[in-house]
Structures are given as structure tokens and as C-alpha cells.
Amino acid sequence: MSTALTGAAVAVPRLPRRGAAALVLCAALLLVLFPARTAMTATTAHASAADGPSVHVSKKEAGKGGTLTVTGRGWRPKTLLTLLICGQNMIGGTNACANGDGRAVTTDRNGAFRKSLPVAEPPKPCPCVVHVATVTGTPDAADAAFKVAGHPVAPLPKESTGGRLTVLAQPRLEGSSGLLTWFGAPPQRELTVTVGNLGSTPAKDPVFQVGTSHGVFAPEWEEQQWRGTVPAGKKAEVRLPVELAAGAHGDHLVSLKYGGKVLVEQPWGVGRPWGVTLFWVLLGVVVPTAVFRIGMAIVDRVRPRRTTTTGRSSTTGSSTTGRSTTRCTEDPGTPGESAALPWFTPDTAPSTTTSTERPTSKGSA
Incomplete structure (x- = not known):
């Protein structure tokens, strides 16, 4: 009995140990399998990136008005x-x-896309292609052959x-940039590139x-020999x-294309022409001031003037000659004026004549 108990006591702890060993073995297998899958996924992604971007169309031929994927x-x-659907390849x-x-x-996080494209006739004859290209960043492009039914075909x-x-x-x-660019003149630069001829002919x-572009707008191309x-x-x-x-500012992109292929893209940051802003601020101050001065000058010319009287005439009678004489008296405040003294009034002023005769009473001889 003791042996059985001993065996039972020994057998009971062995079961958890075997379970733990099984769990450790499963964990080891998972650690071995998942890195392998990760490595396989990374290898596939590197192989896809090495192959480069690709384009496929659901139809090889369709007429105008149709749709392809x-x-x-x-x-x-x-x-x-x-x-885009393009002619002449x-x-x-x-x-x-x-x-x-x-x-x-826009591509997804795996670099894939799917889009419906209406069939249209390009301005050039076929052979035609469906052209896919990046808008920003490093230029990438890929083409897929496509035939527009009913569109003319001509040799390349x-x-x-x-x-x-x-x-x-x-x-x-x-x-x-010079001083004139600060006042809105066209910014100018010189694009310098080192090119090599990989062909067999010079x-x-x-x-x-x-081409020059600003923001998300397409470049404006100009041919230069x-x-x-x-x-x-x-x-x-x-x-x-x-x-x-003229007046361009902000972030621009300069592109160089040769033989229908974009060779380089160089960013160009152009400063704001603050001289133009300063000019408009000064104009907004000077013009109203000039208009105000002109208006005040016109008002000063057309308003009526005040007139002042410099003299007046008065007529007095002479008791000795019996004739009336006219004399001009000057206004107060004019030179030569004989104004009354301030401490006398006309009623209390002393008489200028004196008499030694006494009045006689009535009836005196």
C-alpha cells in the first residue's frame, strides 16, 4: 500500500511536467514557423520592388465611350x-x-491600385498605351499596350x-535673386546637370x-535646345x-525631360516679394493724404472772403458859416485815431471854453 501511495505520489507530479514540456515544444515550433513566414513575406516584397511598378488592363481593345479596368x-x-490613354506609345x-x-x-499600403478608366481617343494615332505615372516624389512610370478601336494607326x-x-x-x-525680384520681377536660375550618353551614336x-510646377499642378513644359x-x-x-x-513665390519644382522621359526633378523655394507689399502699403497711405490735401486746397479757394470797413463819413453843421461840411472819421483801432480818454465820459468831460460874464437878472438895466 505504501508502495502504491509512493507510486501515486510520484506519478501525480509527472503529468504537469509533461504538459509543460508540450507547451514549450509548441512555443518553439511557433517561433520557428513565424519568422520563416515573415522572412518569406519580406523576400516577396523585395522581389516585387525589384521588378518595379507594373500595369495591367482588363481589355486589350475597346472603342470610344467604353470603360476598362x-x-x-x-x-x-x-x-x-x-x-492616361496616349497615342504613339x-x-x-x-x-x-x-x-x-x-x-x-492613390495606391494602398501595399503599393497596389485598381481603377476604372474611360476609353477616349488620344490626339495622336496609335499604337496606343495606358500610361500610369506618379504625380509627386521620385518619378516612376509604366505602360500597358492598348488599342482604341476605330482610331487611326500610323508608324512611329x-x-x-x-x-x-x-x-x-x-x-x-x-x-x-536680385533687388528687382524683391519687387516682383520674375525669379531666374540656371539648371546645371551632368548627362552621359549611353547610346551608340552621338x-x-x-x-x-x-518644366516648372507649383504645388499639385502639372508642370508647364518649355523646349530648350x-x-x-x-x-x-x-x-x-x-x-x-x-x-x-512675375511675382511667383513658394515651393516650386523644376523638371527636366528628354526623349519623353523625366530625367531629374529639383525643388526650388522662392521667397515672397515683400517689396510689392510695401509698395501697396505706401500707396494706401500716400493717395488718401494727397486727395485730402487737394480737397482742402479747393475748399480754401471757393469759400467766401470776409470784408472789413476802413472808414465812415459823417455830416456836421457849422454854426459860423452856415454850411454843412463832410468829414471822415476813422474807426477805432486805426492809426491817427483820437479816442476819448478812458476816465472821462462825454457828459462829465470839462468844458473847453471859459466865460467871465455873469448872467444878469431880468429887468436890470
Whole structure:
């Protein structure tokens, strides 16, 4: 009995130990499996990023007025994209696209998207593509072949310039703003880039497109021809002038395109033209003051003037001559005035004549 009790006493604690061992074993298996899955997910993401962005369309051909679904993968997460139908394989840039019927979409956190796109006829003949490109940040683009039913088809134009240029160094915006820019003159800079010719033919007098944009607006492109030749396998420094509109300020973006491909994008922060603000403040002070002065001068000229009397005439009778004489007496306050003394009044003033005769009584002889 004691042996049974001893065995029972020994057997009871063995069960929890086996359970604990089983739990430890399960935890070890989970730790081994989950890192493997994480590593597999990371490997898949790196492989997708290495493949680059891709675009797929639900239809290979559709007529004007129809709709197709565009999907994509491998893009940057939470990135704004534009979707366009372009002619001539978009070798002429967005000028060959139906820009008015384009759409915009934002990728999800995995860099994928799905968007419906109306079918429209581009301004250039086919072969056509569905062109997807980023709006901000590092430029990325991808195309998917598509045929617009009923739209004319023509051979692709030959490239006017040879060579295949690429940017080899970080671009620079050189120059500074002068005093006139502080008063609203157009800001000017010089875009300097080092390009290399990766093609087998030299690039002679290449034509670049320089674009400037502000905020989320699309760039305004301007063609500029660089005078010079970039031999095959060589590099050269290209300098192109850049100018903004008068009074421009804020954050701008300068882009350089060659052969329908954006080569560089360089930010440009332009200060506010405070001289223009100062001018309007001074104008708001000077103009009202000048108007007030002119008005006061007009009022001073048209108001009536006060007149003052400098003399008056009086007529007195002479007892000796019997004739009336007219004499002019001056007003008080005029020079030569004989005013009465202040301590005498006309009634109490002493007589100027004296008499020695006494009055006689009536009836005296």
C-alpha cells in the first residue's frame, strides 16, 4: 500500500511536467514557423520592388465611350498616380495623351491600385498605351499596350536626335535673386546637370524640355535646345535657364525631360516679394493724404472772403458859416485815431471854453 501511495505520489507530479514540456515544444515550433513566414513575406516584397511598378488592363481593345479596368502593383505605398490613354506609345510626352479623360488614383499600403478608366481617343494615332505615372516624389512610370478601336494607326516617328542621355550627378540650381525680384520681377536660375550618353551614336544639339510646377499642378513644359554634342559613352555638363512668372513665390519644382522621359526633378523655394507689399502699403497711405490735401486746397479757394470797413463819413453843421461840411472819421483801432480818454465820459468831460460874464437878472438895466 505504501508502495502504491509512493507510486501515486510520484506519478501525480509527472503529468504537469509533461504538459509543460508540450507547451514549450509548441512555443518553439511557433517561433520557428513565424519568422520563416515573415522572412518569406519580406523576400516577396523585395522581389516585387525589384521588378518595379507594373500595369495591367482588363481589355486589350475597346472603342470610344467604353470603360476598362486598370490595375497595378509594385508602386510606392500611398502614392498619387495619373492614368492616361496616349497615342504613339507616348514618345511625344503627355501632348500625345487624352488628358481631359484621365483619372487619378492613390495606391494602398501595399503599393497596389485598381481603377476604372474611360476609353477616349488620344490626339495622336496609335499604337496606343495606358500610361500610369506618379504625380509627386521620385518619378516612376509604366505602360500597358492598348488599342482604341476605330482610331487611326500610323508608324512611329523617327527620333530627331541620336544618343540615349541619362543624368550622372545631382542637378543644381545656380544663381541668386536680385533687388528687382524683391519687387516682383520674375525669379531666374540656371539648371546645371551632368548627362552621359549611353547610346551608340552621338547626341548632337539635343532638345530638352524644362518644366516648372507649383504645388499639385502639372508642370508647364518649355523646349530648350542645348548647343553641343555628347559623344557616345561620354558625358557633358548641360546648363539651361529657368524662369518663373512675375511675382511667383513658394515651393516650386523644376523638371527636366528628354526623349519623353523625366530625367531629374529639383525643388526650388522662392521667397515672397515683400517689396510689392510695401509698395501697396505706401500707396494706401500716400493717395488718401494727397486727395485730402487737394480737397482742402479747393475748399480754401471757393469759400467766401470776409470784408472789413476802413472808414465812415459823417455830416456836421457849422454854426459860423452856415454850411454843412463832410468829414471822415476813422474807426477805432486805426492809426491817427483820437479816442476819448478812458476816465472821462462825454457828459462829465470839462468844458473847453471859459466865460467871465455873469448872467444878469431880468429887468436890470
